[in-house]
Amino acid sequence: xxxxxxxxxxxAVGGGTGLSSLLRGLKQYVNDPVPRPGAAAPSLEPHVEITxxxxxxxxxxxxxxLRRELDMLPPGDIRNCMVALSEDxxxxxxxxxxxxxSGRGLKGHSFGNLxxxxxxxxxxxxxxxxxxxxEVLATRGRIFPSTSSNVALEAVLEDGSTVRGETLISRxxxxxRRIRLHPRRCxxxxxxLEAIEKSDLICLGPGSLYTSVIPNLxxxxxxxxxxxxxxxxxxxxxxxxxxxxxxxYTASQHVEAIFNHAGEGLVDYVVVNCQPVPARRRKRYAxxxxxxxxxxxxxLESMGLNIVTADLLDRSEQVRHAPDRTAALAVHMAVQARxxxxxxxxxxxHRNLKR
Numbered sequence: 357x358x359x360x361x362x363x364x365x366x367x368a369v370g371g372g373t374g375l376s377s378l379l380r381g382l383k384q385y386v387n388d389p390v391p392r393p394g395a396a397a398p399s400l401e402p403h404v405e406i407t408x409x410x411x412x413x414x415x416x417x418x419x420x421x422l423r424r425e426l427d428m429l430p431p432g433d434i435r436n437c438m439v440a441l442s443e444d445x446x447x448x449x450x451x452x453x454x455x456x457x458s459g460r461g462l463k464g465h466s467f468g469n470l471x472x473x474x475x476x477x478x479x480x481x482x483x484x485x486x487x488x489x490x491e492v493l494a495t496r497g498r499i500f501p502s503t504s505s506n507v508a509l510e511a512v513l514e515d516g517s518t519v520r521g522e523t524l525i526s527r528x529x530x531x532x533r534r535i536r537l538h539p540r541r542c543x544x545x546x547x548x549l550e551a552i553e554k555s556d557l558i559c560l561g562p563g564s565l566y567t568s569v570i571p572n573l574x575x576x577x578x579x580x581x582x583x584x585x586x587x588x589x590x591x592x593x594x595x596x597x598x599x600x601x602x603x604x605y606t607a608s609q610h611v612e613a614i615f616n617h618a619g620e621g622l623v624d625y626v627v628v629n630c631q632p633v634p635a636r637r638r639k640r641y642a643x644x645x646x647x648x649x650x651x652x653x654x655x656l657e658s659m660g661l662n663i664v665t666a667d668l669l670d671r672s673e674q675v676r677h678a679p680d681r682t683a684a685l686a687v688h689m690a691v692q693a694r695x696x697x698x699x700x701x702x703x704x705x706h707r708n709l710k711r
Contacts, residue, residue, distance in 0.1 A: 381683025
């Protein structure tokens with residue numbers, strides 16, 4: 357059982373811009389105490405410890421080229437998470453995100469991807485290269501690839517056809533029936549399972565359901581560890597449909613997809629946005645066949661899920677989760693989870709004293 361003074365431990369599982377946005381919001385809590393919800397200002401919780409578990413199935417752009425040419429894990433999503441967690445998103449972060457606009461063999465590559473690639477070649481260990489790169493950027497958290505195996509993503513579509521590769525899956529316009537990893541058996545890092553076991557809150561998403569969130573759960577042992585963890589397990593439902601993945605999906609269908617791939621009961625909380633998307637932004641997304649995800653309250657409740665609602669909509673032109681508000685909600689949930697763990701651990705002792 358964690359002590360009250362230990363850091364609040366949050367494990368964020370996913371990839372892409374959704375995970376990066378959450379991490380960018382969470383990092384502000386790493387070095388500072390967290391105000392207790394509803395308490396007086398001096399009443400504080402310990403600071404937050406962040407672990408990001410990042411999908412490694414990207415096969416497009418710079419990451420895809422490096423995978424094909426060097427038979428390595430894709431560095432792109434990892435790089436974005438490092439920048440999001442960096443202590444100072446200044447010059448070093450800009451350098452890691454810098455993308456070459458020209459040059460034979462260089463055009464399209466980002467400096468951060470090449471830096472990670474060079475370190476992986478030097479150390480012979482991609483996970484170690486990630487840890488060393490994180491030190492360079494002074495990241496406020498730990499980042500682990502979901503597996504050290506060089507895996508590809510495969511999707512079975514509604515018509516029974518099979519598509520391999522994250523890029524082709526995202527471009528497909530047929531509904532996805534199931535996804536799987538190839539090779540099927542791949543192991544996670546031991547540090548990932550340890551972080552899951554000790555966590556107070558596990559966040560699944562926000563992010564692409566089939567290409568960012570679920571692939572992590574297919575790595576051997578990850579779903580089992582999440583299920584066994586005493587942490588609260590929360591699915592942060594996406595704000596909009598994603599063409600090629602979740603057109604027409606409701607909030608409950610996002611959770612059902614997770615259950616179908618990783619087993620029933622993996623999630624006990626579902627987090628949904630309650631702020632309507634402005635008409636101007638809805639119209640622009642509608643041109644790409646993307647509409648706001650409908651919250652089907654009755655179905656969510658019938659699934660036994662605890663529903664958490666909040667204004668999570670970013671005020672920018674893009675429809676995304678607001679980093680600060682999403683992180684604040686996650687920290688609040690971690691605080692509540694820690695209190696619940698402490699109460700449960702103390703309850704048997706109280707009963708024994710009465711006897």
